[in-house]
Amino acid sequence: MLSFILRRLGSGLLLLVVISALAYLLLSLPGTDVGRHVLGPAVPQQAVDAHNAALGLDRPVAVRYLDWLTSALQGDLGRSWYTSEDVSRALANRLPVTVSLMVGVTLVTAVVSFVLGVWAGVRRGAVDRAVQTVSVLGYALPGFLVTLVLVLVFAVRLGWFPAVGYTPLSQSPSGWLATVTLPILSLSVAGIAGVSQQVRSSVIEVMGRDYVRTLRSRGLPASRVVFRHVLRSAATPGLTVLGMQFVGLLGGAVIVEQIFGLPGIGAMTVQYTTRGDIPVIMGVVMVTVIGVILTNLLVDVLVGWLNPKARVS
Amino acid sequence: MQTKTRINTGVAAAGALVLMLTGCAGSSADTDASSLTIGTMTVPQSLDPAEAMGSAMPYFQAVYDTLVKREPDGGYTPMLATEWTYDESLTELTLTLREDVTFDDGTPFDAEAVRANLERFRDGGGGQAQTMALLEEVEVVDDTTVVLHLEQPNPAMVFYLSDAAGLMANPAAFDGDSLTTDPDGTGPYELDQDRTAVGTTWVYTRADGYWGEDLPYDEVSINLFDNENAIVNGVRTGQINAALLQDVDQQAVAESDEKVETQPQDIDYQGIILFDRDGHIAPELAEPEVRQAINHAVDRETMLEQLRDGQGETTSQIFGPQTDAYDPELDTYYDHDPERARELLADAGYPDGFALTLPRMSEIVSDPLATSLQSDLADVGIDLTWDNLDSGSALNSIFTEQAYPGMVMNNAQPAEDWVTTVELVLPGTFNFFGTTDETVQDLTHTIQTSPDGEAADQARELNRHLVEQGWFVPFYRMTFLHVSDGTVDVEPQSGMAVPALYNYAPAE
Numbered sequence: 041m042l043s044f045i046l047r048r049l050g051s052g053l054l055l056l057v058v059i060s061a062l063a064y065l066l067l068s069l070p071g072t073d074v075g076r077h078v079l080g081p082a083v084p085q086q087a088v089d090a091h092n093a094a095l096g097l098d099r100p101v102a103v104r105y106l107d108w109l110t111s112a113l114q115g116d117l118g119r120s121w122y123t124s125e126d127v128s129r130a131l132a133n134r135l136p137v138t139v140s141l142m143v144g145v146t147l148v149t150a151v152v153s154f155v156l157g158v159w160a161g162v163r164r165g166a167v168d169r170a171v172q173t174v175s176v177l178g179y180a181l182p183g184f185l186v187t188l189v190l191v192l193v194f195a196v197r198l199g200w201f202p203a204v205g206y207t208p209l210s211q212s213p214s215g216w217l218a219t220v221t222l223p224i225l226s227l228s229v230a231g232i233a234g235v236s237q238q239v240r241s242s243v244i245e246v247m248g249r250d251y252v253r254t255l256r257s258r259g260l261p262a263s264r265v266v267f268r269h270v271l272r273s274a275a276t277p278g279l280t281v282l283g284m285q286f287v288g289l290l291g292g293a294v295i296v297e298q299i300f301g302l303p304g305i306g307a308m309t310v311q312y313t314t315r316g317d318i319p320v321i322m323g324v325v326m327v328t329v330i331g332v333i334l335t336n337l338l339v340d341v342l343v344g345w346l347n348p349k350a351r352v353s
Numbered sequence: 354m355q356t357k358t359r360i361n362t363g364v365a366a367a368g369a370l371v372l373m374l375t376g377c378a379g380s381s382a383d384t385d386a387s388s389l390t391i392g393t394m395t396v397p398q399s400l401d402p403a404e405a406m407g408s409a410m411p412y413f414q415a416v417y418d419t420l421v422k423r424e425p426d427g428g429y430t431p432m433l434a435t436e437w438t439y440d441e442s443l444t445e446l447t448l449t450l451r452e453d454v455t456f457d458d459g460t461p462f463d464a465e466a467v468r469a470n471l472e473r474f475r476d477g478g479g480g481q482a483q484t485m486a487l488l489e490e491v492e493v494v495d496d497t498t499v500v501l502h503l504e505q506p507n508p509a510m511v512f513y514l515s516d517a518a519g520l521m522a523n524p525a526a527f528d529g530d531s532l533t534t535d536p537d538g539t540g541p542y543e544l545d546q547d548r549t550a551v552g553t554t555w556v557y558t559r560a561d562g563y564w565g566e567d568l569p570y571d572e573v574s575i576n577l578f579d580n581e582n583a584i585v586n587g588v589r590t591g592q593i594n595a596a597l598l599q600d601v602d603q604q605a606v607a608e609s610d611e612k613v614e615t616q617p618q619d620i621d622y623q624g625i626i627l628f629d630r631d632g633h634i635a636p637e638l639a640e641p642e643v644r645q646a647i648n649h650a651v652d653r654e655t656m657l658e659q660l661r662d663g664q665g666e667t668t669s670q671i672f673g674p675q676t677d678a679y680d681p682e683l684d685t686y687y688d689h690d691p692e693r694a695r696e697l698l699a700d701a702g703y704p705d706g707f708a709l710t711l712p713r714m715s716e717i718v719s720d721p722l723a724t725s726l727q728s729d730l731a732d733v734g735i736d737l738t739w740d741n742l743d744s745g746s747a748l749n750s751i752f753t754e755q756a757y758p759g760m761v762m763n764n765a766q767p768a769e770d771w772v773t774t775v776e777l778v779l780p781g782t783f784n785f786f787g788t789t790d791e792t793v794q795d796l797t798h799t800i801q802t803s804p805d806g807e808a809a810d811q812a813r814e815l816n817r818h819l820v821e822q823g824w825f826v827p828f829y830r831m832t833f834l835h836v837s838d839g840t841v842d843v844e845p846q847s848g849m850a851v852p853a854l855y856n857y858a859p860a861e
Contacts, residue, residue, distance in 0.1 A: 073749035078398060080406070080480060081752040081782060087478030088753075124399035124533040125551035133550035196589050203586035204392075204593065205576070301576070301583035303553035311552075311579055314744065 041344070045337065052333035056326065060112075063325045064105040064318070072316040074121050095121060108322065117326075118319035120312070127323040130308070135327065137206050137304035140216070141296070142289045144224035149231035150282055154271075156232070157239025157278065161247065162266055171236065178233030184295050187226040191299060194222060204301035223296050231285050238281050242274035276343050283339035287332050387571040389841065389857055392584040392596035396552065396577055399533035400544065402470070402520035403479040407765075407849070410517065414854040415557040415573055417538030418565070419519030420448065420467065421511055425856055427675055427768035427847035429511055432565075433462060433521055433539065437514075443506035443802060450497045454539050454564045456523035462539050464499040467491065469524035471501070483775075483782070484513040506802050508771035541568050553577055569858050588613055588838050595837040595857060597850060601662040604834040614860075616835040616843065619666060619674075620850040621763045624827035625711070626777065629758030630788040635709060638758055642701035644823025648687040649694035650733040656725050657829045664832040670816055671825050672773055673766025675848045678812035683820050694733040706734020712757045713739040714747045722761070755785055766830070768848030770812050771800065778819065792818050 075091035076083075092098060096107065111118060117127035160171035195203035201222050207215030246252060247270060255265050294306035305324060312320040397409040405413050422432035436449040454462040468491040475485035487507045492500040503510070513519065523537040531537075534551060536544055542557035549555050557573045576593065578584050581603040587593035589610050598604045607613045625647070632639030653667035669686040672678040698706060709730070713723060723739055730737045740757070742750060750756045762783075767773060774797060780787035796815040800808040819825065833850055835843050837860075844856040 072746055073753065076748045076753060077744075079478070081748055083478065083480070083482060085753065087482060090478055120552070122398060123396060123552050124401075124530070126534070130550075130552055133553065191586055196586060199590060202592050203590040204578070204583045205587065298580055299583060299586075301578045301587060303550060307579060308552070 041341070045341065048333075048337050048340070052330075052337070055333065056329050057109075059329050060109065060322065060326060061105060064108065064322060065101060067316065067318050067321055068101045068104070074316065077315065078122060108319075112322075112326070117323045120320045121317050122312075122315055125320075127319050130320065131305075131323050131327055134303055134305050134308050136208060137297075137302050138290065138293060138306065140209070140220050141223055141227060141293050141302070141304065142286055144220055145227045145231060145289060146282060146286045148224055148228045149235055149285065152228070153232045153234075153236035154239055154275075154278065156236040158243055158266060158271065158274075160236070161240040161243025161274075162262070162270075164244075168240070171240065175233040175237050178229045181229065183226065183230055184299065186229050187223075187296055187299050190222050190226050206300075206302050206304075219300075219302075223293075223300050223302060227289065227293060227296055231282075234285070235278055235281050239274060239278040242277050243270060246270045246274045272346055276347050279339055279343055279346070283335055287335050290328050290331050387569075388574065389570040389572070390574045390576060390592065390594045391857075392576050392578055392587055392593035393851075394578055394581065394584070395851065399530075400536040401530070401532035402517065402522050402538075403473060403477045403481065404533075405517035405520055406480050407516055408851050411851060411854040412555060412575055413517070413520050413536075413538075414540065415542040415555075415575075416536040416540045416544055416560075417520040417522060418454075418540050419515050420521065421515040421519055422855075423512075423515035423846075423853065425844045425846050425853070429515055432515075432519075433467075434514070437511060439804070443804065444503040446501040446503065446510055447494075448499050448501070450499065451564065452497055456525070456539055457537055457543070457560075458523065458525060460523055460525050461496075462521060463496040464493040465496075466521060466524050467499045468493050469527065470521050471518070473527060474518050481513070481518040484509075484516075484518045508801060508803075508805065509769050509775065512767070512769040512772060539564065541565065542573060568855065573854070585613075585836070588836050591838045591840070593838065594841045595835070595843050597852075598834040598836055599831070599850075601664050604664065604832075605662065607834060607836045612839055614837045614839050616845065617664070617832045618835060618845045618850075619830040619832050620848070621765050621833070622668060622671065622673075622827050622830045623761070623763045624671070624825055624829075625759050625761050626764075626783055626825055627759040627823070628755075628784065628786055628788075630822075630824060631786055633758075633786055634756070635707075635758035637701070637703055637707045637709075640701040640703075641822050642697040643703065643707075644826075645687070645821075646694040646697035646701070646733060647730065647735065648823050648826050649690045649697065650729050650735065651687075651726070651826060651828065652689040652729050653687075653828050654689065656722070656729075659725065660719070660721055661829070661831060665829045666832075667829045668827050670820050671764065671766070671777060671827055672770055672812075672816050673768065673830075673848055675766070675768035676770035676773070676812070677806065677809035678770040678773075678816040680813050680816055683816060686820050691732050698734060703734075706736065708736040708738065710738045710740055710757065712742050712747060712751055712760050714742055714744050716744060717763060718761050726761070752785065763831070765850065766848060774800065774815070777825070778815070788824070790822075 073088065074095060074097060075088035079088055079091055096104060108118065115128070119126055120130065156171050160168040191203055195201045201218055205219055207219045209216040252265060252270060255269060256262070290305060293304060294310055297304040297307040305327065309321070309324050391411065395408050397412045398404045400412060400416065402413060402417060418433050420432060420434040421437065422430045424430055433454060434448040434450055438447050439445065448467065450464060450467065456462060471485060471488060471491050474481040475488050487503045487505055488501060489504050490502040492502060494500060501510070521538060522532055526532050526537040535546070541560055541563045543560045545556040545558050555575045559567070559571055581598055581600045584593060584596045585598065585603050585606050588596055588607065589612060598607060608615055627638055627644055629635050629638045630644070637643045648669065657663055657665050657667055666684065668684040670680065670683040698704065727737045751760055775781065777783045778793065779797060780789060793815065796811045796818070799811045800815065835845055835852065837843055840860050842858050842860050843852055846852045846856060
């Protein structure tokens with residue numbers, strides 16, 4: 041297992057370097073005149089040139105990339121071209137917001153969809169049909185619509201939650217909970233719909249297998265069969281989907297972050313990408329890639345632990 | 354260029370709101386009346402005054418004082434300078450400074466500090482290099498007296514000193530780039546580094562021993578959002594105390610909520626600046642008749658109604674109502690008259706119209722605006738093509754490569770007409786082809802060399818001349834809405850969209 045993890049981490053590192061080089065190259069292509077953009081139209085060209093030179097933009101892309109890589113390896117991701125904010129610090133400020141959402145959504149999605157999926161898969165009949173209908177609805181509703189309705193009802197009208205803003209966990213746990221509840225709920229809707237369907241069909245499939253029938257015929261209580269045996273085999277597809285959704289949230293939370301005015305990575309990516317702020321975007325890209333690599337690794341380890349057969353393949 | 358649509362806005366200082374709030378703030382600063390949270394979409398490049406822009410002034414006013422304070426009505430009152438007087442030639446501006454002011458580290462604020470700051474603005478190549486371009490020398494007479502020697506008179510100098518170019522930072526912090534995130538001024542607040550997340554939230558707490566009268570709030574937060582929808586929701590639920598709304602749909606939402614207090618103000622105008630009045634790229638535009646025809650072709654009333662829900666006022670002039678140059682008659686100078694437009698085009702030798710290409714940045718030119726202009730112009734035979742540009746490369750092709758004969762812009766209407774004259778009329782920033790004529794030269798010369806207010810007639814004459822010559826195609830002044838959650842009174846700033854930080858006070 042350890043060598044498996046090490047091998048995966050090694051290929052992850054390689055992936056990180058390749059993606060960083062590609063991203064840097066692609067971001068440098070559009071040829072935005074950063075100095076002009078920062079200083080505005082009123083400033084004479086020589087000042088713009090000086091500004092660009094100060095940012096090192098007068099040098100070839102390859103040199104700039106190597107510079108960036110060297111500093112990045114030493115932990116210095118540079119400063120935003122537009123707001124002068126330190127990129128590492130900006131990421132450190134915003135990552136907790138997005139991670140709060142990602143972890144919250146994943147937990148809520150996991151718990152609710154496993155409960156629903158198992159319930160529907162084991163009971164079948166009316167329960168199953170009800171869960172299926174709700175799932176389809178949850179999947180079909182556009183995410184931003186769900187979010188807007190949640191804000192209007194629970195924040196603006198009822199006043200139970202704040203409509204915008206984020207309170208760090210370290211500052212006030214209750215404040216943190218209040219600010220992330222609605223965003224987590226709205227992001228969980230589609231996830232629950234998808235994952236609960238996965239779990240349901242695997243549960244049904246596993247329930248039909250011979251060894252389950254044997255176990256049941258021996259008179260083992262149904263709950264024990266389901267939780268000890270069925271769930272273990274049925275969890276794999278659900279976990280995989282959950283892992284993919286977790287990764288997707290890194291970028292997928294953009295709209296929710298915008299509606300709730302949450303200072304997360306998603307909102308940041310949009311703001312800075314439109315301006316071509318390479319140091320910041322590179323920081324976001326790195327964080328995202330690392331997140332993806334670690335999540336996939338975690339899911340694989342988890343699946344392997346639950347289901348020894350997967351380890352062999 | 355920070356707010357989605359504004360390219361240049363000045364901002365200013367204003368009225369002294371004296372409300373001494375006794376009592377200790379402590380750490381429990383949740384939503385008590387002694388803290389103010391402002392929602393905004395404007396982001397400062399940094400907190401170094403050398404990079405300040407007018408529309409981001411509140412971020413700076415918290416930590417820096419300006420030499421001159423600008424009141425909400427546009428008038429000037431003492432701040433770090435207690436007096437300012439011009440000599441007869443209007444090229445020597447003598448400032449008398451306050452004596453009892455120090456920076457955080459104990460460095461005294463004095464004439465030497467003023468010299469260091471102004472020279473840094475002039476030579477630094479940042480946003481204010483242009484406003485200080487005429488500054489020849491800053492002469493330090495003694496600790497509290499400084500004389501600004503100008504190459505030529507600059508009627509907007511005091512305006513600039515009450516704006517970004519008046520922000521005084523500690524010269525001891527000029528080395529390195531510490532001012533970008535660690536501002537060092539003499540202002541009423543200090544930046545709370547621990548609770549500030551640049552790009553998201555800036556938190557300011559009271560500065561110890563501020564020399565002036567305390568502002569009413571113990572703590573001020575400026576929260577940055579990237580859309581007005583979130584801002585409106587925040588105001589409705591009290592997480593944001595005050596904000597400015599530009600989008601008409603969001604304005605309507607705010608107005609429909611009785612908890613939200615609203616206050617309209619007409620500030621920026623939207624319209625086409627025709628750069629190419631000498632016909633370098635679009636020869637047709639060299640004819641005044643063609644420019645007039647474009648003005649007559651535009652259906653301003655319908656545009657205002659359709660695009661901004663009627664929130665604003667149609668106009669044909671670029672100067673704002675607070676200026677000497679403003680003439681109410683010129684708001685209706687060009688009526689919508691396609692017939693007349695076709696005649697004018699025929700007179701100019703283009704009976705079949707012509708083709709015109711303008712740049713389009715979707716942040717400024719919305720789909721409805723693009724379509725509306727296209728169909729208005731097509732109606733008189735002008736075939737308008739939009740070149741879609743992303744905001745990253747747009748400034749480059751428009752201002753550096755000078756590839757377009759004009760552009761649609763939202764412009765501020767500052768209370769000082771010389772600011773508008775410098776930016777839009779004199780050869781330079783937005784007149785980069787350098788168009789001029791004898792009338793413009795004579796009038797601007799008189800306005801520049803006359804003591805304050807004595808050239809009001811000439812300013813109006815200049816305005817009329819520009820309108821008659823069709824230098825610009827303004828559509829309308831837009832109504833922006835100041836909104837608050839009911840706990841804050843906001844006094845709008847004359848000629849500015851963003852109110853000065855001094856204009857906020859707890860609601861009575």
